[in-house]
Amino acid sequence: MQVGLKLATEAFPPEEIVRQTVRAEEAGFDFVELSDHYHPWLEAQGHSGFTWSMLGAMAARTERIGLVTGVTCPMIRYHPAIIAQAAATVQILSGGRFTLGIGAGERLNEHVVGTGWPAVHVRHEMLREALQIIRQLWQGGYQTFEGKHLQLEDARVFDLPEQLPVIAVASGGHNASELAAEYGDGLFATEPREDLVTAFRDAGGSGPLYAEVPMAWATDEEAAVQEALETSRWAVTGWKVMSELPNPVNFDAASQTVKPDDIRAQFSCGPDPEKHLQQVQPYVDAGFDHIVLQNAGPDPDGFIDACTGADGLVARVKALSPS
DSSP states (O other), X not given: OEEEEEEOTTTSOHHHHHHHHHHHHHXXXXXXXXXXXXXXXXXXXXXXXXXXXXHHHXXXXXXXXXXXXXXXXXXXXXXXHXXXXXXXXXXXXXXXXXXXXXXXXXXXHHGXXXXXXXXXXXXXXXXXXXXXXXXXXXXXSOEEEEOSXXXXXXXXXXXXXXXXXXXXXXXXXXXXXXXXXXXXXXXXEXXXXXXXXXXXXXXXXXXXXEEEEEEEOOSSHHHHHHHHHHHHGGGGSOHHHHTTOOSHHHHHHHTTTOOHHHHHHHSEESSOHHHHHHHHHXXXXXXXXXXXXXXXXXXXXXXXXXXXXXXXXXXXXXXXOOO
């Protein structure tokens, strides 16, 4: 079991993301995971720095902790050739500590380049082609690819690491789990669904299984609920909404009816570690072995402190076993 910390690049300025990474390494987390956005979910979050610049700074400021994108869309705002090059470079600069989390993206971030937002089945076809291009470029040499949606012309990534990054593919269904097994090295999910793990394993997947667990830590439960309501209520709208809305103002409108009880239903809130462990347990039961603690509370340092030490949340999560 490995335990990571989700860093919300939409909620903190870039230098703070780097500082929290250093603190997470000191606290004993195995890895940090950071989102790769162009926009925040809500205007109230107020930030959205460039993830790949932060990754370079994080690699330079740390020695041990793993670095993970959660997740990058490699086919609209970015071309997969750029992601193949960027991931290889971060892997070199971090000394082999990088994992490339890949997914089909959200309109929120991808529409900005003005090429439109394809239907979901087209996005999945594009994701498959993007993964093929990345894998092809990581073989070395000059490569060309002619797909239905994406092309690559006579391209080569000159600086390749000795050990290629792990690719973890985001899944919300069996087809994506099978794609993760075919072209990825691991699985990435946001729900405690054993069927996603089973589909990945049945298709031949054998790598790490990442899952984000929503929490809101504060010394007072109500303060945790209110902070999550203010900055993270978008998370209760469901994936069909989250993948389709174009701007923070739309998420603000779509989440106006979210109530404190909705937050309590999705997030473990407050200072009680037992509540947070109960929140993690279904993910362990589902078979995930890389647990990502995603704190939506108002005090990131307090949360890291609560995770530190022999009786901290990191150690206690690692001690969990399937029930």
